[in-house]
Amino acid sequence: MLFAFIVNPAAGNGYSLEIMQKLEEILKAKDTEYRIYRTERPGHGTELAVKLAADEEVTAVVSVGGDGTAGEVAAGLTGTGKPMGIIPAGTGNDFIKSAGIPNEPDKALELLLTGIAKPTDTGTVNDRFFLNVCGTGFDVTVLDYAEDEKKKHRGLTPYFLGLIKAIFHYQSIHLKITADGKEQEGEYLICSVANGRFIGGGIPICPKADIEDGKLDLVMIRSVHRWQIPFYLPGLMLSKDLKFRITKHFRASDILIEGNSLRINVDGDISPMNSVEFRINPGSLMLIR
Numbered sequence: 001m002l003f004a005f006i007v008n009p010a011a012g013n014g015y016s017l018e019i020m021q022k023l024e025e026i027l028k029a030k031d032t033e034y035r036i037y038r039t040e041r042p043g044h045g046t047e048l049a050v051k052l053a054a055d056e057e058v059t060a061v062v063s064v065g066g067d068g069t070a071g072e073v074a075a076g077l078t079g080t081g082k083p084m085g086i087i088p089a090g091t092g093n094d095f096i097k098s099a100g101i102p103n104e105p106d107k108a109l110e111l112l113l114t115g116i117a118k119p120t121d122t123g124t125v126n127d128r129f130f131l132n133v134c135g136t137g138f139d140v141t142v143l144d145y146a147e148d149e150k151k152k153h154r155g156l157t158p159y160f161l162g163l164i165k166a167i168f169h170y171q172s173i174h175l176k177i178t179a180d181g182k183e184q185e186g187e188y189l190i191c192s193v194a195n196g197r198f199i200g201g202g203i204p205i206c207p208k209a210d211i212e213d214g215k216l217d218l219v220m221i222r223s224v225h226r227w228q229i230p231f232y233l234p235g236l237m238l239s240k241d242l243k244f245r246i247t248k249h250f251r252a253s254d255i256l257i258e259g260n261s262l263r264i265n266v267d268g269d270i271s272p273m274n275s276v277e278f279r280i281n282p283g284s285l286m287l288i289r
């Protein structure tokens with residue numbers, strides 16, 4: 001058994017290296033063979049994972065970082081059959097919450113050493129890979145404003161200020177959404193396409209999403225007046241958003257979202273796009289969980 005750890009030194013504000021040191025002590029005590037690779041730049045996690053997937057000596061490739069690192073490693077391993085592990089060491093760590101992987105690194109290591117690699121769904125957005133949740137709307141506007149505020153404030157303050165600014169400047173988005181051939185068009189507050197259940201460090205945007213059902217979950221929340229938004233936020237935080245009268249929830253394999261100058265969140269990374277096609281790749285990743 002040889003585990004290859006891909007550590008992102010930038011994840012969790014440098015916390016990931018500290019975690020890896022502690023894990024090394026446990027691995028040595030258990031006489032477990034391991035190798036450590038450090039990512040040097042964005043995208044490097046995928047390059048390393050592609051090489052390690054082809055290395056027959058390696059039993060499993062393990063991401064040590066947050067959702068960004070896990071997504072990069074998963075992109076390199078998906079479709080190869082090589083088992084993947086995740087040690088959470090980022091700031092948000094949202095995907096592990098849907099995969100049943102513990103948030104404590106030592107418990108996640110225990111699961112890695114004793115768990116089973118199970119087929120897990122992944123997705124593609126146009127030609128890009130995604131693991132957790134994509135979408136557009138109010139949540140993306142909050143992230144956009146929070147990004148500006150990060151230059152001036154630390155911790156959760158940028159997100160709080162981002163939320164206030166997003167409410168003041170709120171504009172609904174006009175979308176045409178086609179899910180497995182069924183079309184709908186209208187003004188939306190949020191439209192999310194989910195494999196996992198959580199975004200933003202624990203917001204259960206799609207509480208019914210399942211990473212092994214072979215389907216994407218589409219959550220569409222209709223536009224409301226900007227002053228109504230704060231009344232919906234507690235419900236969103238408490239997994240009640242699917243019960244709002246303004247929410248529609250579907251499962252589909254193929255989803256097309258069309259709009260003008262959309263800002264699409266792909267696993268926490270925001271990109272401008274106009275027409276976006278989402279597909280599910282059922283059971284394509286062997287995830288130890």
Ligand SMILES: Nc1ncnc2c1ncn2[C@@H]1O[C@H](COP(=O)(O)OP(=O)(O)OP(=O)(O)O)[C@@H](O)[C@H]1O
Pocket residue numbers: 008009010011012013039040041042043044065066067068069070072089090091092093094268
């Ligand atoms: N050596 C590096 N220097 C700077 N950035 C890097 C490096 N290696 C990887 N990255 C990038 O760091 C980004 C952030 O990593 P990651 O998302 O894992 O951590 P996080 O932001 O702390 O956690 P989370 O996404 O769970 O909130 C990734 O998108 C990755 O591409």
